[in-house]
Amino acid sequence: MRTTITLLIACGALAFAPDSVIESLSWDRLALMHGEVWRLWTGHVIHFSSTHAATDIFALAIVGAIAERELGSRAIRILLLAGAPLISLALVVTAPGLAEYRGASAIAALLGTAAGLQLWRRAPAARVLLGCITLLAIAKTALDFTGHLTHASSLPAGIHVAWQAHLAAVIVAVTFAQRMQSSPWTSLPDGFPMHLQPPTTLTSDDGPSRRGDTHAHYHLS
Amino acid sequence: MRNTISGALVALTLLFAGCVSWFPQQGAKQTGSAVDYLYPDAKQPPNLQPTVTYIRPPVRVGIAFVPGGNWAKGLTEKERMDLLDRVKESFSGYDFIGGIEVIPGEYMRPQGGFTNLEQVARLLDVEVVALLSFDQVQFNDSNALSMLYWTLVGAYVIHGDRYDIQTMVDAAVFDVKSHKLLFRAAGTSQVKGSASLAGFNEQSRAARTQGYDQAVNELIPHLKSALETFRERIRTDSNYRVENKPGYSGGGDFGAFGIVLALILAGIAITVRRES
Numbered sequence A: 001m002r003t004t005i006t007l008l009i010a011c012g013a014l015a016f017a018p019d020s021v022i023e024s025l026s027w028d029r030l031a032l033m034h035g036e037v038w039r040l041w042t043g044h045v046i047h048f049s050s051t052h053a054a055t056d057i058f059a060l061a062i063v064g065a066i067a068e069r070e071l072g073s074r075a076i077r078i079l080l081l082a083g084a085p086l087i088s089l090a091l092v093v094t095a096p097g098l099a100e101y102r103g104a105s106a107i108a109a110l111l112g113t114a115a116g117l118q119l120w121r122r123a124p125a126a127r128v129l130l131g132c133i134t135l136l137a138i139a140k141t142a143l144d145f146t147g148h149l150t151h152a153s154s155l156p157a158g159i160h161v162a163w164q165a166h167l168a169a170v171i172v173a174v175t176f177a178q179r180m181q182s183s184p185w186t187s188l189p190d191g192f193p194m195h196l197q198p199p200t201t202l203t204s205d206d207g208p209s210r211r212g213d214t215h216a217h218y219h220l221s
Numbered sequence B: 001m002r003n004t005i006s007g008a009l010v011a012l013t014l015l016f017a018g019c020v021s022w023f024p025q026q027g028a029k030q031t032g033s034a035v036d037y038l039y040p041d042a043k044q045p046p047n048l049q050p051t052v053t054y055i056r057p058p059v060r061v062g063i064a065f066v067p068g069g070n071w072a073k074g075l076t077e078k079e080r081m082d083l084l085d086r087v088k089e090s091f092s093g094y095d096f097i098g099g100i101e102v103i104p105g106e107y108m109r110p111q112g113g114f115t116n117l118e119q120v121a122r123l124l125d126v127e128v129v130a131l132l133s134f135d136q137v138q139f140n141d142s143n144a145l146s147m148l149y150w151t152l153v154g155a156y157v158i159h160g161d162r163y164d165i166q167t168m169v170d171a172a173v174f175d176v177k178s179h180k181l182l183f184r185a186a187g188t189s190q191v192k193g194s195a196s197l198a199g200f201n202e203q204s205r206a207a208r209t210q211g212y213d214q215a216v217n218e219l220i221p222h223l224k225s226a227l228e229t230f231r232e233r234i235r236t237d238s239n240y241r242v243e244n245k246p247g248y249s250g251g252g253d254f255g256a257f258g259i260v261l262a263l264i265l266a267g268i269a270i271t272v273r274r275e276s
Helices: A002-015 A018-025 A029-033 A050-071 A074-096 A103-122 A122-148 A164-182 B002-022 B034-038 B077-091 B113-124 B144-151 B200-236 B256-276
Strands: A099-100 A203-206 A219-221 B027-030 B051-054 B059-065 B097-102 B128-142 B160-173 B180-196 B239-242 B248-251
Touching: A002 A018, A002 A050, A002 A074, A002 B144, A029 A074, A029 A099, A050 A103, A050 B256, A074 A099, A074 A103, A074 A164, A103 A122, A103 B256, A122 A164, A122 B144, A122 B256, B034 B113, B034 B128, B034 B160, B059 B077, B059 B113, B077 B097, B077 B128, B113 B200, B128 B180, B128 B200, B144 B248, B180 B200, B200 B239
Parallel strands: A099 B248, B051 B239, B059 B097, B059 B128
Antiparallel strands: A203 A219, B027 B128, B128 B160, B160 B180
C-alpha cells in the first residue's frame, strides 16, 4: 500500500499548495511545448479545487488499494511512472483545444482498469460483474463526452471533463496487462502480492512464498 | 334675428370642433421589430442553409434593444435599464454562460442587419445576442357617457373614454456566426380601463407602463424556461453540436458515478479474495 499512500499524500498536500506551485505543476500545453516535461507526471496529482481533489483522492484510495494488492507495489509504480506521461501525451494529441489539465482520475482509471483486468484473469466467476462495470464505465465516458454528467461532476464551473484522459488510461492499462503477460519485467520481488492466484497463472522459481519474501521470483506463465 | 341665430350656430360649431380636438387620439402604436432590424427591406424569406450550429461553452452573451422604430421613445431610461438587468439576471447562474454584456444602444444601427450585429459581436467578443423588442398598441374608444362631456364638469368626472393597451415584449436569441435563431420568449399583457376626458392622458400613460411591467414579468420566467429547453434540446438535436472552446481547461473527474464503479470493483476484489 506504500505507493498508493504516497500518491494520496501527494494529492492531498498539493490540494492545499499555493497557486504558484499548482500552476507550475499542472499539465499546461504551452509550458510542455517549452520543455517543462515534469508536468507530464505532476499534472495528475494536482486539482482545480478541494472538492475535485477529495473526489479523486477517494476514488484513487479505493482503486489504488485494489491494484496494489492485485498487482504489487512495484508493478503499479512502473504502471504509474510509465502510464502517467503516456496519458499526458495522449491528451496533447487527442484534445488539441485543451490548454490546461489537472486531476488524478486518469491515473485512478489506469489503476482501476489494471486491477479489473487482473481480477478478470484470476477470477472467471467474477467476469459477469466485471463486464457490467466495463459497460458502465463506457457509459460514463459517453455521458462525459456528451456533457450529460455535468451535474454529478466535482469540477468547478467552466472546467470540462477531459474524458480523453480516461480513455487513454484504459488503453495504457490494457497494453500494460498484455505486456505483463508476456514480459519478464513482471518479476516482482518487492511487495509482490502473496495471494496472487491461481497457481496455474503463476510459477514460483523459489518454491512456496510468504509475505515479505524478497527472494521469491515470480513471473506469469 | 337671422344673423344672431347664424352667429350662434357658427359659434357652437367652432366650440364643438374645439371640444373634439380635446378628445384623445384614436390610438397609439410603439413598435420595434427584430425582423426589421435583421432583415431590412426583405422581400424574400432569408435563405438559411441547414447547417450545424456549434455551441462552445462557456458562451458569451450580449443583450441589446432592437434599434429603430419609435418604441424606445415610449420607455424611460430607467425602464430600459430595468429590463436589461432582468434579462441579464435570467441568463446568469448557468455554468455554460461565460459572460453577459449589455450592448450600448449607440452601437446598434437601425436596419443594420446581421452585418451590424456581427460587428458589434466582434467588438464586444460575444457569440450569442439576445435582441429585445417591444410592441405596444393602444386602442381608444368613447362610451355613451362621453355625451356628458358637453356639460364641461362631465369632462372631469365622467369616465367617458376607454383604452385597451396590448403589449408584447420579445427576446429573440441569435447565434451570431450561423445567424440562427436559437430560441425566443415573449411576455404579453392586456390592460383595459376608462378615464375622464381631462385625466385620459395621464391614466392611459400609467396603464401603458402597467402593461409593459406585466409583459416583462411574464417574459422573464418564459425566457428562463426557453433557455432550459434549449439546453436540453442541443443535447439531442443534431443541428447543434457542443464543442469545447480552444484553450479550455479540462479536469480528470471521477465523479460520483466513477466512485460507485470503484466501490463495486472493491466489492468484487474483496469477494474474490475471500473465496480464494
